Amino acid sequence: MNGNTDNHLPDNDAPDESAGVTQRMSKTQIFTLMSTASVNFSSMICYSILGPFFPNEAVKKGASETIVGLIFGCYAFFNLLGSLILGKYIVQIGTKFMLIAGLFVSAWCTIIFGLLDRVPDGTVFILMCFITRSIDAIGFAGAMTSSFVTIAKVFPNNIATVFGCLEIFTGLGFVLGPPIGGFLYQSYGYEIPFISLGCVLLLMVPFNICVLPSHDATPSKDSFWRLFTLPKIVLICFVIFAMSSSLGFLDPTMTLFIKEKFNMPAHYVGLIFVSLALSYSLSSPLLGVVSDKMPTLRKWLMVIGGMLSAVGFCLLGPVPIFNIKSQLWLFVLMLVLIGFALGMTGISTFPEILTCVIENGFEEGLSTLGLVSGMFGAVWSCGMFFGPMLGGFLVEKINFEWSSAIQGSIVLIASSLLGIYFIIEGRWKKRSPPTSTTGSDEETSPLLPNEI
Incomplete structure (x- = not known):
């Protein structure tokens, strides 16, 4: 946010642009963090409880390993289809209503899934x-x-x-x-975790409903197809796809491998899942600060993160x-x-895509944010x-x-x-003369103004 004002945010709620990450957040920002944090936590915990025990239960109910993978x-x-459609029409639907309705649908689907035994x-x-699972994914x-x-x-100034x-x-x-799901499954059976x-x-x-702010905007004429005409966007999306597919690869395969190779019960398998999630969650805040403070380093975080992930998958089996x-x-x-x-790759991709689309003439507003968010979610879901x-x-x-090595190679x-x-782009920029003397000012300006 810069010196402009939003229709919903008074001047004293706007953070100081020169201060970077402000020491004192506005009430709107605090409520937004509380709301989105609750969404991230509650949605992920409901998604991740399947890993330790569902593949084995599904096999007992007559599903093959391939069918488990398809489930x-x-x-x-x-999720891919929902992200594309809802991202396109988020302005018409409304951000607050979409989030609350999505939570409501996902909650009931989780409960129903627990009754399928x-x-x-x-x-x-x-x-x-x-x-x-399909209805849950849309929510x-x-x-x-x-x-x-x-x-x-x-x-807008501190997205990463x-x-x-x-x-x-x-x-x-x-x-x-995973550990809660494994413990509840081991203690009370299939239904209680869900x-x-x-x-x-x-x-x-x-x-x-109580804490989430509302935002109004007008639809733009930009589309998803225009996003994919930018080579940089396409390549970043390929990286997002590869990283999400690697996580999705582990869902149906890792539990069965651990149980077969190391002969571990379901609740201990859940603890193995913790190592990946803990590493990601603890490193993400630092990597986000690095991405915002040193935007020129952001692109190389994506590249190095992908290569480190490939090494990890090759040695996972090994x-x-x-x-x-x-x-x-x-x-x-x-x-x-x-x-x-x-964390290195994922935290950097969203702000890098936003920077790219604004540089290429997309309208600065909520509608463009919806397109980018929808595209990000769709590509991530495609990999998953x-x-x-x-x-x-x-x-x-x-x-x-x-199989793990093949996934790592992707x-x-x-x-x-x-x-x-990035190497070719860097060389091309060195050979091209600067077109204006205001480039440095544009690089330090926020991606999105308050007036959306």
Whole structure:
């Protein structure tokens, strides 16, 4: 926010632009952080409880490993569709209504999913899993798209920093979901983990009704197709896709591998999930500050993060050509590396995309934020759809060690292509004479003014 004023924010709520991350936030900013933090935490904990026990339960109910991968993947596919559609029409729907409605839908779907152990085995169970997860994904897409837009609107100068701080709550949801889900499953059976956490998610609805600010705007004429005409955007999206597919790859495969290789019960498998989520959530705030304070370094964080993630996946099994024995400590260490690498890449991508679209003439406003948020969510979901499907198929046909290496190679290709583009872009800018003398002022100005 700069010296201008918003229709909803008085002058004394606007942060001092020269201060960077302000020492004293406005009431609107505090409420926004509380709201989006609750969305990140509650949504992620409901999503992550499936990992430790659902694959085994689904196999008992007649689903193959490939079908389990598709059940995980369908969530991402409908999240993709929901992100594109809701991101396009967020101005017409309203950010606050979209977030609250998304939470409400996701909460009830989580509860219903906990009752599916009562349906007949085989086709009926599999079909109900697909339907419930698909509707849940659309609700989740609405909540997260609105959350992204709200943060970028209220904190235009410090997007990466705020995203990084909020990822503590995302990581906390991932951290607590698997062990809580594993413990409740081990103690009370299949139903209780979903019903109890679904009720927690329902409690977030009235909370967000009270604290979430509303924002009005007019629709723009820009479209998703115009975003994908920019080569830089396409390559960044490829990196987002590769990173999200690597996370999705672990959903249906890691639990079965750990149980088979290390002979661990479900509640201990949940603790293994913690290493990745904890590494990601603890590193994200620092990486967000670095991304905002040194924007020229942001692009290389994406590239290096992708390459580190590729190394982690190659050593996760590890791949047989290294002749390294699979050990639990090495597995956990690689998950920590992957979590850190995900933070390096993921925190930098959203503000880098925003910078790129504004530089290429997109209108500065809520509508553009909706397009970018929708595109980000759609590409992320596309990877989350592809990853479980690829993982379930490859592990069934070959083994986890080689499948993990194949997934790592996708991340390596994406980050390498982006790195090559940045090198070529840097050389081209050095050869091109400056077109104006106001470039430095434009680089330090906020991406989005208050008047949206």
